[in-house]
Amino acid sequence: IIGMAELLALTPLNRTQQQYTTSIGLCGKALLNVVNDILTFAKLGSSKLVLESRWFDLRECVEGAIAVLRGDLGSKPVELVVEIPYTLPRLVLGDMTRVSQVLINLLSNAFKFTAKGFIVLQLEHYGFGDSPRLCPYLHPPGSIDGPDPALGLIPCTTTSLLHLPAREGNPLFPCLIFHVRDTGLGLTQEQKERLFQPFCQADVSTTRQFGGTGLGLSICKQLAELWNGDIGVESEGLGKGCHFWVTLPQCPTSRDQSPVLPVPELPRLPKAVAVVDALGQRKEALQQLFLCFSPRVVAFSSASEISAAQLHRFSLLAVIPSRDPEEWPQEQACLSALLAERPEELRVMGFAAMVEMSKVEELFSMATFPLPPTFAQVVSFLGVPRGGAAAGAMERVRSGSDLSWSDPLSPPRRVLVAEDVKLNQLVFTQMLKRWNIQADVASNGLEAVTMCGSQVYEAVFMDCHMPVLSGFEATQRIREVEGYGQVPIIALTAATMEEDQAACQRCGMTHFLAKPVTIASLHAMLVEISML
Numbered sequence: 300i301i302g303m304a305e306l307l308a309l310t311p312l313n314r315t316q317q318q319y320t321t322s323i324g325l326c327g328k329a330l331l332n333v334v335n336d337i338l339t340f341a342k343l344g345s346s347k348l349v350l351e352s353r354w355f356d357l358r359e360c361v362e363g364a365i366a367v368l369r370g371d372l373g374s375k376p377v378e379l380v381v382e383i384p385y386t387l388p389r390l391v392l393g394d395m396t397r398v399s400q401v402l403i404n405l406l407s408n409a410f411k412f413t414a415k416g417f418i419v420l421q422l423e424h425y426g427f428g429d430s431p432r433l434c435p436y437l438h439p440p441g442s443i444d445g446p447d448p449a450l451g452l453i454p455c456t457t458t459s460l461l462h463l464p465a466r467e468g469n470p471l472f473p474c475l476i477f478h479v480r481d482t483g484l485g486l487t488q489e490q491k492e493r494l495f496q497p498f499c500q501a502d503v504s505t506t507r508q509f510g511g512t513g514l515g516l517s518i519c520k521q522l523a524e525l526w527n528g529d530i531g532v533e534s535e536g537l538g539k540g541c542h543f544w545v546t547l548p549q550c551p552t553s554r555d556q557s558p559v560l561p562v563p564e565l566p567r568l569p570k571a572v573a574v575v576d577a578l579g580q581r582k583e584a585l586q587q588l589f590l591c592f593s594p595r596v597v598a599f600s601s602a603s604e605i606s607a608a609q610l611h612r613f614s615l616l617a618v619i620p621s622r623d624p625e626e627w628p629q630e631q632a633c634l635s636a637l638l639a640e641r642p643e644e645l646r647v648m649g650f651a652a653m654v655e656m657s658k659v660e661e662l663f664s665m666a667t668f669p670l671p672p673t674f675a676q677v678v679s680f681l682g683v684p685r686g687g688a689a690a691g692a693m694e695r696v697r698s699g700s701d702l703s704w705s706d707p708l709s710p711p712r713r714v715l716v717a718e719d720v721k722l723n724q725l726v727f728t729q730m731l732k733r734w735n736i737q738a739d740v741a742s743n744g745l746e747a748v749t750m751c752g753s754q755v756y757e758a759v760f761m762d763c764h765m766p767v768l769s770g771f772e773a774t775q776r777i778r779e780v781e782g783y784g785q786v787p788i789i790a791l792t793a794a795t796m797e798e799d800q801a802a803c804q805r806c807g808m809t810h811f812l813a814k815p816v817t818i819a820s821l822h823a824m825l826v827e828i829s830m831l
Contacts, residue, residue, distance in 0.1 A: 300327035301815045302726035309733070315657075328367050331815065337514070349796065350526055355395035357387060357475070361422070362673045364402035368410060369669055372652060376415040378622070379406070381671040382584040383422050385591045391475060393547055397522050401530075402477060404515035405543050409481040412541075416482030419580060423476045473549040474528070480542045486534040494532060495520040519545065565681045569615035569646075571595040575602050575634075576619040585617060588672060592681065602634045611642045615681075618649045619670070620659055631662050648680055712736045712830060715756045717747035717773065718791065719765040727760065730821050736830065744768030748776045755782040758828055761808065763792040771806040778807040787828040791816065 304324030312320060365381060372379055402420070409418045486494065495516050523530040528546040572589040574596060576582040582598045589596045593615070599605055602618070610616075620630055638647070649667040651659040660667040668676050714731065716738045718724050728738040739756070741747035745768040747761065759777065763770040770790065777783050790803040793814040800811050812824050 300324075301331070301817060302730070303722075305818050306726065306729050321653075327815075349798075350397060350522075351394040352392055353395070354390045354392060355398075356389065357391050357422075358383060358389070358674050360395050360399050361402065361420070362675060364399050364406060365420075365671060365673065367403050368406050369653060369671075371410060372670070376622075377410060377413050378417050378581075378652070379410075379671050380417055380419045380578075380581045380584050382419065382580075382587055383674075384424075385587050387422060387424055387475075391547070392549055393526060397526070398547060401519045401522055401545055402479075404519050405477070405479040405545070408515055409479050409483060409541070409543070413481045413483030416540075417580070418479065418481045421478040421480070423478070425474055425476070475547040475549065477545050477547070478542065479544075480540065482540045484541075485537045485539040486532065486541060487537060491532055491534060495530070565592075565678065567614075567681075569593045569613070569681070571597065571613045572615045572617060573605060573610070573613040574598045574617045575600075575605070577601065577621060578619075581619065585619070585672065588674065588677065589615070589617065591674060592677060602630065602637050605637055607637070607640060610637060610645065614642075614644045614646065616645060616647045617672075618647065618663070618665065620649065620651060620663065624655070624658070627659070627662055634663060646680075648677075712757050713739065713754075714758045714760060714830075715739050715741060715747060715750060716760045717741040717744065717765065717770060718760070718762045719743055720762075723762075727816065727821075730816070730818055733818070734822075734825060734830075736825075744770055744773030747773045748780075751777045751780050751783060756786065757830060758787045758789065760789045760791055760812070763790055763794070763803065770808075771802065774807045789824060789828070 301324055304320055304327060308317065308320045308324070361381070361383060365379065368379065406418065406420065520530050523545050527548050530543070530545040532544075533542040534540065569589075569592060572593045572595070574582055574585045574589065576585060576598070577600050582600075586596045586598055597613075618634065620627055638645075641647075647665045649659055649663055649665045650670045650672050651667055653669040656667045656669060659665075666680065668680070712735065714736055716724065716727050716731075718727060718740065719742050724740050724742075728740065731738045738760075739750060739754075741750055743765045747759070747770075748768065751759065759774075761770040761774055765773075768776075770792075774788050777788065787810055788808045789810040789812050790800075790808045791812055791814060792799065792803075803811055810824060810828060812820060
């Protein structure tokens with residue numbers, strides 16, 4: 300479902316069809332999350348869950364969790380604000396899959412119990428010193444506006460660092476803290492005390508009204524404790540919202556060993572960015588995002604605050620219209636007047652709720668992206684050329700599917716895909732076509748061995764569990780075929796435990812790609828094996 304939805308999103312679609320397609324993909328991911336929760340709970344109960352400790356891209360992890368919730372945001376007047384300080388480390392140690400699972404559970408829980416208002420995801424870090432930053436070549440522009448009290452959110456007053464286990468000579472070792480705050484139902488003291496128990500929700504009526512398994516928060520607590528962190532909740536009472544927090548400790552001596560991620564290649568970084576948004580908290584979040592791209596970010600509450608002389612100092616203008624559509628005509632008139640004599644280099648991008656994007660784009664005549672904004676969207680927007688020829692590329696940016704295409708005139712590369720499920724064969728081969736890679740298909744392990752005997756492929760994608768001959772046995776036989784000593788053989792499986800990956804390596808597989816395969820994960824694998 301997820302793979303077919305991604306492929307459908309790459310075909311010519313109008314905006315409504317694009318939104319429907321995105322929703323299908325998001326529903327598939329939501330179902331996958333429920334299945335993952337059940338499997339995780341079972342593994343935790345049997346003490347068979349082992350966490351990985353690998354470097355992963357923190358922003359990619361957070362934005363992936365956000366994407367799961369984005370499709371639901373238009374169903375009620377709730378807005379998600381995501382604040383990721385640009386000074387956070389780019390890479391952190393941990394189990395990315397489990398961190399993402401905790402964030403998805405906390406955000407989904409907040410959305411479920413918030414009828415209107417805001418959900419705010421904030422990240423903070425402690426004790427990283429001079430770690431590699433998201434954009435180490437940038438400098439802060441000075442003070443940034445504080446939180447907007449109009450949001451009605453519980454302040455982040457938790458002394459969560461005090462909950463971390465002490466270490467000799469270093470009682471507060473480096474850690475990340477994730478905060479999820481909402482303006483929802485809130486909790487009583489009694490409800491807070493039993494909230495993290497399995498199959499338990501605030502009260503019986505909660506289950507009837509909102510549904511759910513009651514496993515999410517219990518899983519979050521067990522995972523946090525497993526990675527030596529902690530989790531907690533604060534609430535001032537019913538009707539006053541909640542503030543959840545979870546810590547992810549880091550090894551204090553590990554920063555020197557972290558790999559280096561390349562800075563995104565863009566034709567030109569903006570010399571200065573103007574952010575227009577009436578909400579202080581969201582405005583601050585936008586500032587932190589754009590500080591990853593420009594050393595100067597200035598926030599305004601309205602376009603009327605920007606003079607024509609000031610406008611010439613900026614090369615990027617980011618606009619979020621009011622949440623009240625009745626105010627849009629006035630805002631549009633003000634923005635149009637400001638842009639009447641816009642400088643040549645100024646680019647304008649807007650953000651709006653997914654269900655309002657087409658209306659905002661039509662009225663304000665600007666490229667519009669779904670809230671909350673992401674690092675990947677801004678990178679893609681800045682990388683798209685100006686003019687009408689960029690329309691197709693811009694649509695891919697908005698759909699979140701803007702990964703580099705290969706030149707269709709270049710010679711095709713050839714790989715083998717060993718997969719017994721017909722639908723999976725279709726999804727995989729169509730995804731590979733995106734990068735001008737021709738895929739031959741084997742329906743079982745024995746076919747894969749036979750086909751490798753007649754041709755040397757650049758890579759083999761091997762499903763682990765197939766009829767006639769399993770992927771494990773097929774790989775062992777392929778390694779004995781002349782020319783296949785160094786050919787990448789990539790395992791395809793939904794079993795992602797460390798012992799599963801170890802079994803793949805023992806039989807001769809070189810890489811591991813978890814199902815369901817997405818365009819992004821396949822693209823990353825092709826880059827890793829040097830095919831892109």
